[in-house]
Amino acid sequence: MAVTPNNEAEDNFVYYNGRKLRKGFTTGTTATAATVAAIRTLLNQEPQETVTVHAANGKVAIFDVEQTDFDEQTASCAIKKDGGDDQDATDGALIFATVKLRDDNEIHLDGGKGVGRVTKAGLANKPGMPAINPTPRRVIKEAARKELGADQGVDIVIAVPEGERIAKLTYNPKLGIVGGISILGTSGVVTPMSESSWKHSISIEMNIHRKRGDKSLVLVPGNYGEDFAKDELGIPGSKIVQMSNFVGYVLHETQRLQFNKVLIVGDLGKMVKVSGGIFSTHSKDADARAEIMVANLALLGGVPTEFLRQIYGCLTTISMIKMINEAGYQEVYQLIVDKIKKRAENLLAHREPQVAVDAVIFSRETGFLAASKPLAEIKDEWQ
Numbered sequence: 001m002a003v004t005p006n007n008e009a010e011d012n013f014v015y016y017n018g019r020k021l022r023k024g025f026t027t028g029t030t031a032t033a034a035t036v037a038a039i040r041t042l043l044n045q046e047p048q049e050t051v052t053v054h055a056a057n058g059k060v061a062i063f064d065v066e067q068t069d070f071d072e073q074t075a076s077c078a079i080k081k082d083g084g085d086d087q088d089a090t091d092g093a094l095i096f097a098t099v100k101l102r103d104d105n106e107i108h109l110d111g112g113k114g115v116g117r118v119t120k121a122g123l124a125n126k127p128g129m130p131a132i133n134p135t136p137r138r139v140i141k142e143a144a145r146k147e148l149g150a151d152q153g154v155d156i157v158i159a160v161p162e163g164e165r166i167a168k169l170t171y172n173p174k175l176g177i178v179g180g181i182s183i184l185g186t187s188g189v190v191t192p193m194s195e196s197s198w199k200h201s202i203s204i205e206m207n208i209h210r211k212r213g214d215k216s217l218v219l220v221p222g223n224y225g226e227d228f229a230k231d232e233l234g235i236p237g238s239k240i241v242q243m244s245n246f247v248g249y250v251l252h253e254t255q256r257l258q259f260n261k262v263l264i265v266g267d268l269g270k271m272v273k274v275s276g277g278i279f280s281t282h283s284k285d286a287d288a289r290a291e292i293m294v295a296n297l298a299l300l301g302g303v304p305t306e307f308l309r310q311i312y313g314c315l316t317t318i319s320m321i322k323m324i325n326e327a328g329y330q331e332v333y334q335l336i337v338d339k340i341k342k343r344a345e346n347l348l349a350h351r352e353p354q355v356a357v358d359a360v361i362f363s364r365e366t367g368f369l370a371a372s373k374p375l376a377e378i379k380d381e382w383q
Contacts (some may be wrong), residue, residue, distance in 0.1 A: 001061045002030075002082040011059075014191055021192035022203035024084025026185025027095060028136025029055045031158045031362060032143050033063040034079040034097035038146040039154065042069055042075035042099055051079070055188025057138050066094060074100045086192040089169040090181055094340035095160050099144075102153035107141050109156045114163020117185060120176030131172070131182035132158060139188065158183060171201040175208065198244065203253050205241055216261035218241045218382065219250060221270045221281065228362050229265040233375075234383045245270075248279025248347060255348050255355055263382055264340060264359040268333070268369060269317040271361045275339035279347065291322055296335045303329060321363050337361050341372040 002025050004012055014021050037051040047068040054286045055061055067078035076098040083091035098112070100141045111117070111130025118125045124133050132140075144154055160166070163180030167173065172182060184197075209217060218240045220226045226242060243250035247264075254262050264271070269289065270281045276292040278285070290312045297303045297311060307327060324332060340359040349357050358378060360371045371378055 005062070014193070018075075021085035021260075023192065024082045024086055024088070024190040025055060025091075025188055026090070026188050027059050027081055027090055027160075027183045028133065028137070028139060028185035029061055029188040030063070030079050030081045030095045031055065031097060031132075031136060031183050032188075033061065034077050034095050034158070035099065035140050035156055036070070036143050036147055037063075037065045037077035037079065038075045038097045038099040038156075039144060040072075041070045041077060042101065043147070045070070045072070051077075053143060056135050056185060057187040057189060059189055061188075062292075067096075068144050074098060084192055086190045086194070088190060089166050090160075093160055093162050093166060095158065095183075098157045098159065099311075100155045101240065102155060104153045104289075105151050106153040107144050107148075107156065108154075109140060110160070111135060111180070112157040112159030112182040112184070113160055114160035114166075116163070116167060116172050116177035116180040119174065120179055120208050120211070122208035123175065123177070129178050131177045131180070132156075132327060133184050133186075135186050136183045138234055149155075171205065174205055174260055178283070188267075192374065194383060195246070199246055199249055202241065202246065202250060203257075206250075206253055206257055209241070210257050210259070214239070215259055215383075216263075217241055217254060217259050218263045218265060219247075219318070220264075221245065221247075221266045224347075224364055228267075229360075232362070232368065233265065233360065233379055235263075235382075239382065244280040245280055245285075247274055247281055247344075251279070251347055251355070251357075255351055255353065258353060259355060260353055261356045262344070263378065264344065266359075266361060268321065268336070268361050268363055271306045271340055271359070272317060272336055274343055275336045277343050279343075289317055290314060290320075292336075292381045293317070293332070297324070297329060298336060300329060300332060308318075318363065318365050321366060321369075325366065330369075333361060337370040337372050 033051050033053045037048045048065050052062045063079045070078045078094045079097045081090050081093045116131035118129050167181045272289050273281045294308050294312050337359050344357040358372045360367045
């Protein structure tokens with residue numbers, strides 16, 4: 001576990017839903033610690049038990065050195081990534097830095113085994129570069145310079161032996177980063193339950209689409225939406241971005257990135273919230289599914305009050321759909337999908353460029369429910 005000079009200091013924690021969660025350190029800070037440990041080992045020709053470094057935001061972090069190997073020419077040290085109480089795929093991974101002194105004063109930084117390589121334009125690093133982002137790249141080099149002085153140079157290689165396996169649990173495959181994880185961190189500190197890094201990853205993926213010339217995008221909440229778009233609508237996966245619960249954020253990003261057309265494809269359980277103007281669809285933020293469904297059924301006219309009460313009492317949209325279909329009120333789905341389109345377009349109405357939005361809703365149990373234009377037109381337009 002990484003520690004700080006005062007582990008109980010309040011700025012080492014964050015509170016989320018009544019829980020006190022410990023902050024951790026990013027892969028960038030961990031790689032910096034491994035680099036400093038390796039340089040000290042090489043220069044002093046003795047292993048280091050601990051190493052103290054500054055994260056990108058200045059916070060002091062103290063790490064145990066897990067493994068050391070050195071001779072007169074090179075040194076390699078491993079530090080264990082400590083993400084605190086965050087649910088991070090890289091937590092516990094060993095991050096190695098191998099250093100070799102140069103004959104000049106240059107500092108060269110590269111990625112080794114388990115550190116991904118960039119293959120697509122639109123990321124912070126150019127294609128062909130190791131996925132060591134600009135901030136950790138700067139912090140690693142600054143820390144190395146401080147250890148070496150002005151006149152000595154070094155080659156640094158960052159490696160993560162388990163990186164290729166871990167990367168499958170991250171966004172890297174979708175971002176075109178192959179062969180391993182990214183060395184990340186703008187602050188150097190991991191805040192548990194933070195949504196900012198998740199949103200940032202989605203924005204990066206969207207930017208890749210723009211860099212390759214795309215002007216239209218299919219947005220889905222998750223795997224179910226992506227599977228439906230591909231399997232039932234015939235839409236290529238290359239046109240699809242998963243937006244998770246961040247519907248409003250991602251819609252604003254489509255406008256910022258100059259997309260002009262969007263198709264939203266999602267399960268009714270998530271999308272019914274958007275029809276009511278709820279653009280963060282996680283249950284912790286809002287859950288008005290029953291209220292929205294009852295309101296739309298009432299707008300059909302002629303729906304018995306007792307039926308509305310039964311719908312209101314349903315715990316899931318799956319049970320609502322079953323009752324609605326049995327009672328013959330399927331036209332409510334068209335009301336809902338039309339409102340999804342209207343709500344989304346209204347959200348973006350007062351800025352340029354104008355973004356045309358269409359929507360398709362489905363049920364995992366029964367399949368297609370409704371679309372904002374004829375399904376055949378959507379398939380022709382997006383396939």
